[in-house]
Amino acid sequence: MLSEVLLVSAPGKVILHGEHAVVHGKVALAVALNLRTFLRLQPHSSGKVDLSLPNIGIKRSWDVARLQLLDTSFLAPEALSPTCVCLFACETEQGDVTAPTPEQVEKLKEVAGLPDDCAVTKRLAVLTFLYLYLSIFRKQRWTKEDLELINKWAFQGERVIHGNPSGVDNAVSTWGGALRYQQGKIASLKRPPALQILLTNTRVPRSTKALVAGVRNRLLKFPEIVAPLLTSIDAISLECERVLGEMGEAPALEQYHVLEELIDMNQHHLNALGVGHASLDQLCQVTRAHGLHSKLTGAGGGGCGITLLKPGLEQPEVEATKQALTSCGFDCWETSVGAPGVSVHSATSLESRVRQALDGL
Known part of the structure; x- marks a missing residue:
């Protein structure tokens, strides 16, 4: 369980070339941007899981006990701790990374408790959070294997939102830099210029x-x-x-x-x-x-x-x-372009920067 405030971040990405063609087995070139999304994790003992996505106006809270009533196929109970869960450094008990079934998506819609007129962007963001939260739990250190697992889980989040994504977005946000992507195979570009x-x-x-x-x-x-x-x-x-x-x-x-x-x-x-x-x-x-x-x-x-x-x-x-x-x-x-991939930051050194960014929204 998380014992202190933690900040993690991942870069945005753009595709230089290969949009849509990559879905059909062609090469895509993707680069990480020096524009980052920050995730602030803070433990508490209220028995609730809180989610705040200020950029799209989402602020929701769920009882952990209610989440535990969901089908246990999502994962073991230890995944459910009363805190915001790190969506990046994680693994299932078996190390399996799976896409949500239609039945699971329907259950997520029920527990999300969103109004019928909720915008699609907000609805998909909440469903993705809940699915990943119920499927993973936090680890302390990131090895190469951890990053591979981060990338796989991020891809499943992409599938919730986009249906049949290429895998480029999650890969470049995980690994950073500049990547060549084709049919699931990723290679870093050698010494790309800082465009x-x-x-x-x-x-x-x-x-x-x-x-x-x-x-x-x-x-x-x-x-x-x-x-x-x-x-x-x-x-x-x-x-x-x-x-x-x-x-x-x-x-x-x-x-x-x-x-x-x-x-x-x-x-x-x-x-x-x-x-x-x-x-x-x-x-x-x-x-x-x-x-x-x-x-x-x-x-x-x-x-x-x-x-x-x-x-x-x-x-x-x-x-x-x-x-x-x-x-x-x-x-x-x-x-x-060419920013580093998913990173852990010191909460004390970046807390003020994140607050300033949020205040400017």
């Missing part, structure tokens, strides 16, 4: 599950058209991997130009797959007016896009671009 980017949230909600299904349906309907698109996206990923491997610590401007060309081509391919959106087109147009190149990242259909910042770009021009994007109603952050 500076803009991450822009169009604030247009979308369903990853629906978008993935849409691409699959388009592939079935037009195999001779869509299959070559997926192969071409794969080639873009491989070419980007090659260029990143050659850039080193002193990349040439010409290499950035190649990365920009790849960004443009991939964005057109993703539009052809049917996962573009008017908001993403607007994002690309705004940044193009400032001489920058952008593409969607992730599922598309809204969501987020990334913009590559070339070296030597003056800060006033970066700020002007950010302001133009903000004027469109988007949220925009300037950040870099």
Whole structure:
């Protein structure tokens, strides 16, 4: 059982190339962002499990005794301690990592106690928390095997939310850095440059599950058209991997130009797959007016896009671009890629930083 306040964090991620194609066995390149999500764990003796997700307005509490009445197939009773559970460093008694059954999901919906008009994003977040909480318990140290287990459990959380995810998101947030992902096999990119980017949230909600299904349906309907698109996206990923491997610590401007060309081509391919959106087109147009190149990242259909910042770009021009994007109603952050993966922090050193971040929401 947790004996003191603990802070853990994991980085955000973006996919440079390979969206949707990765679901069909192609290569994806994913990088961890220097933008992190923090989880604060605090023990208490109230007999309740509390969950607070301030970014999406969730604050819930459950009696441990009530949770113990659920089907024991979730896990042994020692998983149920009156505290917020660490969702990362964990293992089942048998070390098994399994997806929730439809029956378990229905039971989770009952115990969640959410109103019928609760937003889908909030509902899925709560169901994912409850499933992971009932399936895992905390360990004290993280070995390589622990990280592999963290990655597997995070993937099951992704399945609750997205249905049939590729596994890229959980992998890069667990391991950090820059990864090459294909058919479940993960390899770190060798000495990738610390690229500076803009991450822009169009604030247009979308369903990853629906978008993935849409691409699959388009592939079935037009195999001779869509299959070559997926192969071409794969080639873009491989070419980007090659260029990143050659850039080193002193990349040439010409290499950035190649990365920009790849960004443009991939964005057109993703539009052809049917996962573009008017908001993403607007994002690309705004940044193009400032001489920058952008593409969607992730599922598309809204969501987020990334913009590559070339070296030597003056800060006033970066700020002007950010302001133009903000004027469109988007949220925009300037950040870099290649952050470390899931980490444990000292509660005393980071408590004030987390509070400041939460106060600014």
